Amino acid sequence: MLTSKQRSYLIGLAADLDPVVNVGKAGVNPQALNSLEEAFNTRELVKVNVQKSCPDEVDVAADKLSKRAHAELVKVIGRKFILYRKSKDSPKIELP
Secondary structure (H helix, E strand, C coil): CCCHHHHHHHHHHHCCCCCCEEECCCCCCHHHHHHHHHHHHHCCEEEEEECCCCCCCHHHHHHHHHHHCCCEEEEEECCEEEEECCCCCCCCCCCC
16 A cells, blocks of 8 residues: 555656556456556556546546556546556665
């Protein structure tokens, strides 16, 4: 569980990130989860975009993906959300 200080720190880091995972009309499916896992292989902080054609609401899609990927939901911003998962091999982000 992230503290509010850690959460605000991660939001600041994610401000410059572009979304690398898109959730489309198929919703939260294995393909979206695989894309998220690939993104977590190279980074600890991932921004996800939920397209308008997605059958799920943004907060529902964020909750589903965060639970399935064992990641922390940092924040939902409009149709995007930020996920954080600490790297087991080489953590790059030092949380305050």
